[in-house]
Amino acid sequence: MYPSSKELFERAKKVAPGGVHSPVRSFRSVGGDPVFFQSAKGAYLTDVSGNEYIDYCLSFGPLILGHRDPEVQEVVSKTAELAWSFGAAEPYSLELAEWIVSKIPWVEKIRFVNSGTEAVMSALRVARAATGRDKILKFDGCYHGHLDALLVKAGSGLAGESSSDSAGIGSELIKNTLVLPLDDENAVEELFSKEGKNIAALVIEPLPANYGLLIQRKEFLSKIVEIARKHGSLVLFDEVISGFRVGLTGMSGELGISPDLVTYGKIIGGGFPVGAYAGKAELLDLVAPQGPVYQAGTLSASPFGMRAGLATLKKCERENVYSILGSRTQKLVRGLLSILKERDSEANWDSLVHSSLFWFHKASSSPIRTVDAIPAGHKEAFAKVFHALLNEGVYLAPSGYEVGFMSFAHDDAIIAKTLEKADSALKKLKV
Ligand SMILES: *Cc1c(COP(=O)(O)O)cnc(C)c1O
Numbered sequence: 001m002y003p004s005s006k007e008l009f010e011r012a013k014k015v016a017p018g019g020v021h022s023p024v025r026s027f028r029s030v031g032g033d034p035v036f037f038q039s040a041k042g043a044y045l046t047d048v049s050g051n052e053y054i055d056y057c058l059s060f061g062p063l064i065l066g067h068r069d070p071e072v073q074e075v076v077s078k079t080a081e082l083a084w085s086f087g088a089a090e091p092y093s094l095e096l097a098e099w100i101v102s103k104i105p106w107v108e109k110i111r112f113v114n115s116g117t118e119a120v121m122s123a124l125r126v127a128r129a130a131t132g133r134d135k136i137l138k139f140d141g142c143y144h145g146h147l148d149a150l151l152v153k154a155g156s157g158l159a160g161e162s163s164s165d166s167a168g169i170g171s172e173l174i175k176n177t178l179v180l181p182l183d184d185e186n187a188v189e190e191l192f193s194k195e196g197k198n199i200a201a202l203v204i205e206p207l208p209a210n211y212g213l214l215i216q217r218k219e220f221l222s223k224i225v226e227i228a229r230k231h232g233s234l235v236l237f238d239e240v241i242s243g244f245r246v247g248l249t250g251m252s253g254e255l256g257i258s259p260d261l262v263t264y265g266k267i268i269g270g271g272f273p274v275g276a277y278a279g280k281a282e283l284l285d286l287v288a289p290q291g292p293v294y295q296a297g298t299l300s301a302s303p304f305g306m307r308a309g310l311a312t313l314k315k316c317e318r319e320n321v322y323s324i325l326g327s328r329t330q331k332l333v334r335g336l337l338s339i340l341k342e343r344d345s346e347a348n349w350d351s352l353v354h355s356s357l358f359w360f361h362k363a364s365s366s367p368i369r370t371v372d373a374i375p376a377g378h379k380e381a382f383a384k385v386f387h388a389l390l391n392e393g394v395y396l397a398p399s400g401y402e403v404g405f406m407s408f409a410h411d412d413a414i415i416a417k418t419l420e421k422a423d424s425a426l427k428k429l430k431v
Contacts, residue, residue: 002048005036024060024156029399030383035390040067042409045395053395054418056404060397061241062266064321064356065312066409072270075311079303086303093301096310100278103317104249106258109284112276112301116240116265117145119275120203122287122295123261124149126277127201127234129286129293134176135198137191137233141182141371143210144203144238144263148173153371155211155401182214183369185223196231201261206251207242209403212378213352213359214369218255225257234283240265240275244313245405246355247322270308274301321408325356328415329406333358335419340385343426347381356406360385384429392425394418 002008012019020026020034027034036048043066045053055067065072083090097110113119124136124147136149143155151166152174178195180187192199206221208214225235237259243250244267252259261279268274278284286293316322333351340349340360350363360382361368362375382400389396396404410418 002036002038005048006033008036008048009033024397024399024402027398029379029401030386032387034398035395042066042068043407043411043414051393053390053393054410054414054421055395056406056410056418057395057397057402058405058407059271060266060402061245061405062269062271063407064245064267064325064405065270065315066407067271069312069315069409071315072308072311075307076304079307083303085299087298090301090303092303092306092310096306096313099310099313100276104253104278106252106280107262107278108281110276110278111284111287111295112274112306113295113297114273114300114302115145115275116238116263117147117275118297119240119263119265119277120144120150120236120238121147122293123236123263123277123279124201124203125293125295126283126286127236127261129291130283131200131232131234133198133200133233135178135195135200136176137178137180137188137199137202137228139182139204139208140179141211141214142203142205142208142238144205145240149177150203152177153179155208155371181370181372182208182216183220185220185227188224188227192227192231192233196233199228199231199233201234201236202228203236203238205238205241206255206257207246207354207357209241209354209357209359210401211371212361212368212374212401213354213357213403214371215352215354216369221255222257225259234260236261236263238263241357244268244316245357248313248317267312268309269305270310270312272302272305272308274305274309316408319408322355325406325408328410328412329353329356329358331412332406332410332415332418335415336360336422339419339422339426343423344381344385344429347377347385349381358404358406360404361400385426388425388429389422391428392421394421394425 018026037045038048039046045055140153141155144150148169239250243264263277265275288294333353337351348363352359362378364375379400
């Protein structure tokens with residue numbers, strides 16, 4: 001048995017900055033002390049005191065089948081008997097790579113790394129090498145991991161803070177980073193007409209989901225891709241969060257846009273630390289040892305991540321997971337929204353949903369597609385609801401700017417239970 005979360009957090013703060021190893025985990029954005037969890041299964045988390053919670057954070061997205069899916073668990077257990085790491089060639093990464101290449105037309109070659117951050121960092125290196133250009137265009141509110149060059153106007157743990165940039169990044173490191181608002185193709189056109197010949201890549205989350213859920217117009221995405229290509233810039237879709245989440249071929253497939261480079265993470269490792277960058281063979285062949293772009297990793301393509309990832313993706317395809325998750329998410333969100341509207345009418349809640357990602361936000365008269373369009377007071381309104389739900393055993397990501405995720409383990413019974421808990425949680429909120 002562990003000491004309480006409170007006691008653990010006091011100890012953790014002495015040995016780790018803010019007591020955590022990634023900022024949002026600290027509950028800073030919602031107030032209060034974080035819950036310490038000791039185990040998880042299916043849709044449920046268990047904290048160190050034995051309390052259970054229905055989990056809609058799911059490690060921020062990777063666990064599309066829920067915690068310790070039995071099929072994936074079996075593969076992981078077998079892997080523990082085979083090898084933990086080789087630092088050498090092995091068949092497991094080959095099997096995952098071949099499977100992905102066979103399913104995704106714009107992925108001709110792929111390189112596995114250990115995180116989404118590494119994937120984006122490496123893909124930008126390739127883009128610069130391929131074009132001989134230095135500048136990168138990103139969008140306000142899009143998060144691409146914590147690499148220096150893109151930690152400007154970023155989302156995730158920086159969302160809703162007074163400065164959405166990080167300290168400790170010298171101006172030299174971001175002088176080639178250009179930032180524009182989302183949803184404004186004219187601004188992109190204008191920038192490219194001046195700077196086009198210097199821009200190596202346009203990088204975007206095709207479904208921005210790290211600053212709330214800022215669903216973009218298809219015309220905007222098609223147009224900016226067209227503009228970038230006209231100027232000889234590469235298009236990098238950062239699908240770390242949307243890849244294998246909105247469907248097997250991600251947002252690229254849904255939009256019918258083939259990016260030059262694409263990055264994956266989260267789901268691709270089945271809950272283990274894996275990222276990947278991928279795309280056209282001629283671009284990936286620039287990477288060492290084939291080409292001059294250096295990129296390496298001691299633990300890259302870990303057998304655990306490769307085999308858990310493949311087991312996860314195969315099950316998603318075989319069990320028709322995407323369409324089932326889509327309708328279950330609609331059901332959950334419809335239910336939650338009507339409870340929120342009834343029990344917390346003051347905040348005037350609304351929701352945005354895309355496949356199995358969802359986000360509750362304060363209602364707005366115009367569509368929310370940019371950071372600036374998020375209504376004032378959202379963070380505070382969310383914090384209240386977050387704690388009410390937490391008390392009742394429903395765990396959302398502890399920030400109003402993080403989206404919620406559904407997993408295949410969240411069946412109709414779990415959804416019904418969630419709605420019951422939410423209703424009694426928010427009933428208490430009122431009095
Ligand atoms: C999570 C995320 C990243 C960073 O991935 P890490 O594995 O946390 O480094 C990058 N881009 C997007 C779109 C993400 O959602």
